[in-house]
Amino acid sequence: MLLTAFQSVRNHSIALCANLETEDYVVQPTLDASPAKWHLAHITWFWETFVLVPYMAGYQVFHDDFSYVFNSYYETVGKRVLRTQRGNLSRPTVAEIYRYRTYVDEHMARFLATDPTDADLRDLIILGLNHEQQHQELLVTDIKYTLGHNPLLPSLGIPIIEYPANPVSAPITLPEGIYEIGYRGGMPGDAIPFHFDNELGVHKVYLAETTLAGQLITNGEYLEFMAAGGYRHFGHWLADGWAWVNANAVQAPLYWHNVDGQWHYYTFGGLVPVDPAAPVSHVSQYEADAFARWRGTRLPTEFEWEAAAHLAPLNWGQRWEWTNSAYLPYPGFVTAGGAVGEYNGKFMSNQLVLRGGSVATPAGHSRPTYRNFFQPDKQWQFTGIRLIQA
Amino acid sequence: MLLTAFQSVRNHSIALCANLETEDYVVQPTLDASPAKWHLAHITWFWETFVLVPYMAGYQVFHDDFSYVFNSYYETVGKRVLRTQRGNLSRPTVAEIYRYRTYVDEHMARFLATDPTDADLRDLIILGLNHEQQHQELLVTDIKYTLGHNPLLPSLGIPIIEYPANPVSAPITLPEGIYEIGYRGGMPGDAIPFHFDNELGVHKVYLAETTLAGQLITNGEYLEFMAAGGYRHFGHWLADGWAWVNANAVQAPLYWHNVDGQWHYYTFGGLVPVDPAAPVSHVSQYEADAFARWRGTRLPTEFEWEAAAHLAPLNWGQRWEWTNSAYLPYPGFVTAGGAVGEYNGKFMSNQLVLRGGSVATPAGHSRPTYRNFFQPDKQWQFTGIRLIQA
Amino acid sequence: MLLTAFQSVRNHSIALCANLETEDYVVQPTLDASPAKWHLAHITWFWETFVLVPYMAGYQVFHDDFSYVFNSYYETVGKRVLRTQRGNLSRPTVAEIYRYRTYVDEHMARFLATDPTDADLRDLIILGLNHEQQHQELLVTDIKYTLGHNPLLPSLGIPIIEYPANPVSAPITLPEGIYEIGYRGGMPGDAIPFHFDNELGVHKVYLAETTLAGQLITNGEYLEFMAAGGYRHFGHWLADGWAWVNANAVQAPLYWHNVDGQWHYYTFGGLVPVDPAAPVSHVSQYEADAFARWRGTRLPTEFEWEAAAHLAPLNWGQRWEWTNSAYLPYPGFVTAGGAVGEYNGKFMSNQLVLRGGSVATPAGHSRPTYRNFFQPDKQWQFTGIRLIQA
Amino acid sequence: MLLTAFQSVRNHSIALCANLETEDYVVQPTLDASPAKWHLAHITWFWETFVLVPYMAGYQVFHDDFSYVFNSYYETVGKRVLRTQRGNLSRPTVAEIYRYRTYVDEHMARFLATDPTDADLRDLIILGLNHEQQHQELLVTDIKYTLGHNPLLPSLGIPIIEYPANPVSAPITLPEGIYEIGYRGGMPGDAIPFHFDNELGVHKVYLAETTLAGQLITNGEYLEFMAAGGYRHFGHWLADGWAWVNANAVQAPLYWHNVDGQWHYYTFGGLVPVDPAAPVSHVSQYEADAFARWRGTRLPTEFEWEAAAHLAPLNWGQRWEWTNSAYLPYPGFVTAGGAVGEYNGKFMSNQLVLRGGSVATPAGHSRPTYRNFFQPDKQWQFTGIRLIQA
């Protein structure tokens, strides 16, 4: 069972990279994104470091220096490579990283075939699967960043539909009351139930009556905001957002280009005209917040979102939906010990929660209690806007 | 009535500066702090711009260029002087700024003597009084920054007791339940009831049972954290906080100096040994948060703090108390129109709420619903730590 | 004799500051300029540190910490205050610095009255006089920078004629041959002959026949360059200069403002229209070089300049004249020992030589062998352009 | 004849890259170095842009966008890619760039087979050969930078002997007199005589009697400087150099690592112990200058170097030898028109001249009049030290 899940997740990482050129794996045009080869090696390193080394008798690490090179933010496991340097590493080569994957996969297969029954180990493996899925989403968004900032705007075959139809859905009205927030166990049909540490600590919140929009904001609606001078009137913006707009001369979502008066965006298929019916993507929280103010309303809180998603089908999954909730610990949140314990808690500073999931999120990875988080100026994820009904 | 209040507040601004040398009014050693002469001119500019110009018939502005020079963050009122340049302005001189104050004060006295009855105007005047009080606190902390970073560590007579006795008080236990948060009107005995826009929107929150410490953390307790290697173990810190500690080589609160193995701090009376019984001050939210983790507990949320302050005497007022609540709008928050409407709402990004008040806060300025806010790395205010009982 | 010279030089420093407001002494709007109070204290510190402390029996320093605060670049004499912090110091006050001056002046007067005959000491005193004169020029240019960047553009009474008539003078043709370069002793009439270490090492250079212009480039000629798009055509510029123009959006010399289509410049008398007949000032070496290329010629080398100045009256003294010579040691240059030995030699990197003197240079301070030096982007001195005849 | 030379030079570029992994072509760990694939494409672009497009009838460019992507500093030929972005380009791929080379090489072969006789064209082709050779040296040094900053310190087969034996040679004494400097025509035996524009303008200089060392400073001698605290005593350093040492915590030449108390350096063969007999390499001009001062002497000027190299065999060619001459135009220097005219002249700002050539310089590329130039802090070339005899 775990072996099947393991192999399925591992294969998906490779499938995403099927059409990359070797060079596409290497560069890092922004600190937010990591090179594809780093992602592939890092998720392999996770299995080697947290499963094979401590649990598989006689396991020999593939290369002594890889722990140093492919660690990310786990301060407890040796000295990190500075994130700024990831894009400067020509070695190990892509081929060597694939050999590393094969080596680790073979050992993992042999190890999982023994059907280990230790519960902690099982939890760790499930964490590893979800960790790899998180990096799968980043693989997609980071490769898009690299190609979308190349002057040749190359196209790439990748199994993602970036601008899907915007599903029709009714607004959801939350009655006033007390709601329970947080992970309460798997849903019926979950193959392998899972949650991250930051979803724990079920707790009550009081919510006033609110109605969430049934649909995401479309490109067409966003174009109206742009046409109305949305980027030029400071009154719509938070002070930090206004500074960001001006410092970066922002005039549109990321990847948008005005070609002879017509807005286009870069997709994996190249530059194409903006589809007014599709949900807007690649907006920062500053943009989402400004758009909401221009409309005379606001973004939902993460609690409203979660309560609504439990109440009725929100049709989420196209875009990570910016909320107006800061990423903070739930009451009773406890950081787990050890390196794995660093997982989420220490990032609870100056980030905002996003809910839902995107076209780049692996199937089955997200759930109504899932808490994604980024700084408010980030645009490189498939982020979108759902409003509270004014 | 308003005239008396006006003159009392205006006089306090001057009283704070009684012992400054002319040079002390001028410099700006950090962008967080503004020069004293800028504060004095800016609060005068507020009265001229928002009261005298629109409401007093025939009023002539004191100097045409002052609106440009002493505006701060009000985007709607002309082009701002960049904050970075405030410390480069030798003109207008301090004497000229005092003439400006006198000119405006005389006009205000004449104007208020007419007992204007317009309600909007009255609200504006009360806002102006509170605005001036906010800048009075900044005057104190910004002058301290200037003198505390001068190699001569000069002393200055100023009517502030920086390290008062830490009042003894019992812990406060909040029963589980729904609480109302937000400004519901003045307290009995309030001379002139007032609130800022960010306190509005009374709303319910559900709180689980919690106990807030009755006393602030003392210097002695903080020294234990330092002695236990608190600044050297990343496990206590948020990722951003750990980066801040390392980038700035932080080893103690602001103004602390280790002299021959003994910790001292700079006060307006010069460098003195740390008093272990007094409440710790000049800590960032990163430090407050790390201290709490080291103690195995956490900071209160702003809602817990407000509920507790309504329930029983919290003995607040020595230190602005860091909470673990991001500064976000209350449900239903609406930004008022016009320049005054920019007052608070647009700063709701990457700031944390502080509650209470400090030894530098003018008497009567704060209240249990007051929401102060700063970025988590700021240390130059009189900020302290109150914990949730572990 | 030395006493008279000492008092005369010291009085001139004060005379330059006669009309400053206290605040004008304090700020530092650019790292290139120092606050006036720093200059006044620093030149006093020189006398105290290099003359009174080592040579006057029983001398007590005025303040123990001043050596730390007012040292500049002399690495051998204790730890420097970082240059970036000079503008943040409200203390010591201006009044205290004047008391420091008086204290040191009285001791110097008493000391010089003893007619000390030691030759090294005499050299040191003469060096001190010239050092103070150098800072007198900087006092003028640095105060101009402060006032010229204040939005009120205040005027100030100061005994400087910034835009004098451009003296008519014939071109000077140097015959081909070998010339001696460097200081060979005082000129007839020199009251107190002096040279800096960087003028020493008389040596021969071969010069081809060249003709130097008799006059400095005027504002009118410079306006032609501007009108011809001089700042917009990269072909006139060195790569570094072109980068500087673009990074700083340079469109005119420093202090120039286009008011309703008419070029003005800030002077100590306020903003006035550009005088086309006066020599252009406040140009960087990049601008001087670009102007020369646009004219199809070049700037002189420092050797051509010195040879010409010995050959015939060059009418120098209005502007420091940019040369195309890097500031490098003469053959045989030796750095003197001790703190005074650091005087000039160690700055011989990425600076260009300027020859002549300016309207801000104290009378008698410069001479034909004098080597001034600045980085090529500097504009805040009274710098001008003399060309080689095309 | 030209065809043979062309093919020989072109083949050498490829030969240098024979053992690179695809990934090694892509990254750019410092702005000073460019990715290998950029070098290969840029030198191909030179032939296409300056020879094939203007001179070969009917030539079709390989790819419309390559001119934009692979231009370097030629402002006259379209908009440049910012240098900072070269390391972010995964496309065009290495394979595509090799196809580009093949395409251009085939057209060049066909074109040169027609024996074009136009003199300007011939000069342009010879310039192109020398341009490609310059980039061949950069290919070597830039690849070394990439591999030498990779935590795996990989080795690479490349036909360069980095630390050759230091040839024994007698000191050369220049008699006092007038010397002619500059390119006066090819040497007997030159296959294809050539010079850059910056060598033109033969002119006379007067030189005093001087003796240049016969040998380069060795690693052993440099280790003595280090052992004597050379990097810790500011007295040896120019002010800019001292700031550079401190800002970068420099303790040794580039690529040196202290492993358990023993100095090693990175070479293309990996990390090896420092050879005390080999000439020191990878030192900045600041280090060369400080070393000379510590020895009580100085670096030669570029004129002394050139005169000595004409007088007797200097045994140059192991290291680019730092001089103490700023890179300035010779008298009468004229920038040629057009893009090719930008070649050298506009960099004559804040760079120092290096003479000789290094182990990475293609055979026959340099000559006694050759003027190389870099900023004084650069270490990534094979730079060394020759002193004036004290």
Ligand SMILES: [Fe+3]
């Ligand atoms: Fe990870």
Ligand SMILES: [Fe+3]
């Ligand atoms: Fe204000």
Ligand SMILES: [Fe+3]
């Ligand atoms: Fe000085």
Ligand SMILES: [Fe+3]
């Ligand atoms: Fe090139």
